[in-house]
Amino acid sequence: MTLHTLKILTFAWVRTQTGAPEFEVQTKAATVGALLEELIATRPGWEKLVGRQEAIRCAVDQVFAERHTSLDGVREVAFFPPVTGG
Amino acid sequence: MSVSVQQADFDLAAELAALRHGRTDLGALVSFIGSVRDVPLTLEHYPAMTERALMALEAEAAQRFNLCASRLIHRYGALNPGDQIVLVLTASRHRAAAFAATQFLIDKLKTEVPFWKLENGTWVEQRADDRHAARDWQGGGFEPQRS
Numbered sequence: 001m002t003l004h005t006l007k008i009l010t011f012a013w014v015r016t017q018t019g020a021p022e023f024e025v026q027t028k029a030a031t032v033g034a035l036l037e038e039l040i041a042t043r044p045g046w047e048k049l050v051g052r053q054e055a056i057r058c059a060v061d062q063v064f065a066e067r068h069t070s071l072d073g074v075r076e077v078a079f080f081p082p083v084t085g086g
Numbered sequence: 087m088s089v090s091v092q093q094a095d096f097d098l099a100a101e102l103a104a105l106r107h108g109r110t111d112l113g114a115l116v117s118f119i120g121s122v123r124d125v126p127l128t129l130e131h132y133p134a135m136t137e138r139a140l141m142a143l144e145a146e147a148a149q150r151f152n153l154c155a156s157r158l159i160h161r162y163g164a165l166n167p168g169d170q171i172v173l174v175l176t177a178s179r180h181r182a183a184a185f186a187a188t189q190f191l192i193d194k195l196k197t198e199v200p201f202w203k204l205e206n207g208t209w210v211e212q213r214a215d216d217r218h219a220a221r222d223w224q225g226g227g228f229e230p231q232r233s
Binding site for chain 2: 062
């Protein structure tokens, strides 16, 4: 597994709970799901998401993604609740 | 075809005039406006992804319903009761396409475009009704398949 740098963005209560709207990480995680687990396990503030994980949705490079989506070649990952526009 | 994600308000008459300018093929024009009801709210969004998602939806609608033209505008920021939030404007040769496309676009954008509403300090939860409305369009035709 290679270490690569990603930009992480958060929105709505994922942002307010974890306290950081945007930051960079270096990770070996291969999928979005693995990355989320890693952030929750290691990053201060992210432990608050335990218990609400089911409700977290994600996007890679600005396209909706799933937990199993690969991070290969990805530059940006976002975590957020189900959207409520319109 | 055109989308805008903006803080500024929009004017339906101006958008209609722009859409139909110089055209004589638009037999039907349909519009939907979503507005803030009862309580002030703030709309957060994921810049760049919102435009991208709206453009993808617009292209999907144009192809599925064979639209002649469309315009989508979605605002963000702090809004008060009565303020406009979203405009869906569609044009086709005959009315069935424009009516169906407008319904499709608002039904889909409620669950597929990255905006989040904050009301009274609480993040609004996505509604099951909205999920169902979007899902009902999976069939591919002019009508949602209510199940």
